[in-house]
Amino acid sequence: MKWKIGCIQMNIAFGNPNNNFSAVEQWFEKAAKEQCSIVVLPELWTTGYDLTRLDEIAHDEGKDVLQLLKEQAKKHQFHIVGGSIAKKVNSGVTNTMYIIDKEGKLVHEYSKLHLFQLMDEHLYLQAGEDEPIFTLDGEKAGSFICYDIRFPEWLRKSVMSGAKALFVVAEWPTPRVEHWRILLQARAIENQCYIIACNRTGSDANNEFAGHSMIIDPWGTIISEGGSGEELLIGEIDLHEIDEIRSRIPIFDDRRPKKY
Numbered sequence: 001m002k003w004k005i006g007c008i009q010m011n012i013a014f015g016n017p018n019n020n021f022s023a024v025e026q027w028f029e030k031a032a033k034e035q036c037s038i039v040v041l042p043e044l045w046t047t048g049y050d051l052t053r054l055d056e057i058a059h060d061e062g063k064d065v066l067q068l069l070k071e072q073a074k075k076h077q078f079h080i081v082g083g084s085i086a087k088k089v090n091s092g093v094t095n096t097m098y099i100i101d102k103e104g105k106l107v108h109e110y111s112k113l114h115l116f117q118l119m120d121e122h123l124y125l126q127a128g129e130d131e132p133i134f135t136l137d138g139e140k141a142g143s144f145i146c147y148d149i150r151f152p153e154w155l156r157k158s159v160m161s162g163a164k165a166l167f168v169v170a171e172w173p174t175p176r177v178e179h180w181r182i183l184l185q186a187r188a189i190e191n192q193c194y195i196i197a198c199n200r201t202g203s204d205a206n207n208e209f210a211g212h213s214m215i216i217d218p219w220g221t222i223i224s225e226g227g228s229g230e231e232l233l234i235g236e237i238d239l240h241e242i243d244e245i246r247s248r249i250p251i252f253d254d255r256r257p258k259k260y
């Protein structure tokens with residue numbers, strides 16, 4: 001399976017879902033012109049980290065976001081890895097990613113497992129309970145949100161269940177951009193899989209965000225990498241290449257699970 005991926009490395013209007021909805025529709029037009037087969041959005045793309053106003057601006061069961069993403073996927077005939085949004089549920093607010101296929105069907109939902117205390121997530125959000133694995137075009141993939149990439153065993157679990165591409169959506173700040181780049185490359189190398197990572201750019205009152213979205217192959221080679229500003233980062237991947245890499249260094253045959 002070959003996929004042409006478009007990562008929407010956008011700035012996010014703080015606490016202003018309507019502005020972000022309009023901006024994303026423009027980005028989708030661009031991605032359609034590039035004939036992308038999968039389009040990826042960043043973390044919390046409708047609100048940014050406006051966590052103190054979540055009562056007012058979080059999305060009730062994600063309904064309005066789902067409607068927009070479903071319409072857009074169908075209109076442009078691409079799959080959408082929908083970044084994440086603040087989703088209001090009975091028990092609180094989750095940081096939730098939707099995967100929509102090109103027919104406009106909700107394929108999968110994943111809420112961030114690891115809350116990032118440095119940005120106060122533990123005070124305003126609740127951790128998810130979902131499994132990250134999903135299927136698109138008959139291929140298994142994994143869904144992860146930002147801080148999740150610091151927990152290699154969480155990503156490995158999806159790969160052990162057959163995921164060949166791991167999608168990461170993020171609001172990763174500039175001071176730790178080298179952690180972002182190195183962790184993503186390491187996750188690709190150790191799992192011999194594709195990593196598609198979409199980060200936001202711009203800033204809010206507390207953080208400047210790094211951009212540097214990345215598409216990385218199973219050898220760890222960077223196929224494409226964004227700069228620090230807004231852009232649609234494009235990269236083409238071929239999932240068949242995974243077999244070649246895994247036969248060159250067969251780490252999945254050489255594992256010693258009884259020892260760890």
Ligand SMILES: NC(=O)CCC(=O)C(=O)O
Nearest residue numbers: 116146147171172173176
């Ligand atoms: N939004 C996040 O989860 C940020 C994670 C982060 O910055 C890190 O260093 O980890």
